[in-house]
Amino acid sequence: AGMRATVPVITMPLYLSWLHEQALAKGVKFIQRTIESIDELQEEAxxxxxxxxxxxxxxxxxxxxxxxxxxxxxxxxxxxGLVHWLCYDEHPQGVTYIIPRRDDIIVGGTDVANDFNAEVDPQTATDMLRRAIGLVPQLAGCEILEHKVGLRPARETIRLERVDGHAVPVIAAYGHGGAGVTLSWGTAQRVVELLET
Known part of the structure; x- marks a missing residue:
């Protein structure tokens, strides 16, 4: 079985820069720091x-x-010069996807629950590339620009609700796993609705 589709593909560094600019234009201030408790924010939020x-x-x-x-x-x-993406979730050796973007191609991947290892595993990289080249032989000549690892925050269901018991009103919006970007605009809309009620 297979499916052919035309979908938008986001180049994350460009998209995040655009989102940052949009937020700045709306007067959002960005402060980076570590907090131990939400209640630390009661005087400023x-x-x-x-x-x-x-x-x-x-x-x-x-x-x-x-x-x-x-x-x-x-x-x-x-x-x-690839323009079509390919996703093979049921590849016998592991999930495999090839996603061409404007200037690069993302090849993956892994989908391992409860694994906190944020380091690149060389054997995993070798296996992923071998699977991808087996599906799209043109990838064999492409230069490797970068290896990346990310830990997607997941839970059984997304948590998107008011959370009581804090010194400041709290809306939880987390647990999207690998669907964070896909669900981000709908999540943001629901957060606004929760803030307004």
Whole structure:
């Protein structure tokens, strides 16, 4: 079985820069720091939208169900001129995807629950590239630009609700796993609705 589709593909560094600019234009201030408790923000925030990834449950103090899904990918130069992406979830040796973007190709991947290893595993990289080249031989000549690992914050269901018991109103918005970007605009809309009620 197979499916052919036309879908938008996001180049994350460009997209995140655009989102950052949009937020700045709306007057959002960005402050980077580590907090141990949401209550530390009571003097400076009217409300907290908690989108803290793996620390989301820890910071609410009432949710120990968040776990990482480890993802490892390879970024290749798109010297092959690929324009069609391929995803083979049921490849016998592991999930395999090839996603051409404007200037590069993302090859993956892994999908390992409860794995906190944020280091690149060379054998995993070799296996992923071998699977991808087996599906798309043109990848054999593409330069490897980068290896990346990410820990996707997951839970059985997304947590998107008000959380009581803190010194400031809190909306939890975490646990999206590998679907964070896909669900981000709908999540943001629901957060606004929760803040307005």
């Amino acid at each position: 009217d409300a907290v939208v908690l989108a803290a990834g793996l620390r989301g449950g820890e910071l609410t103090g009432d949710d120990g169900t968040v776990y990482p899904i480890r993802g490892q990918v390879i970024r290749l130069a798109n010297t092959a």
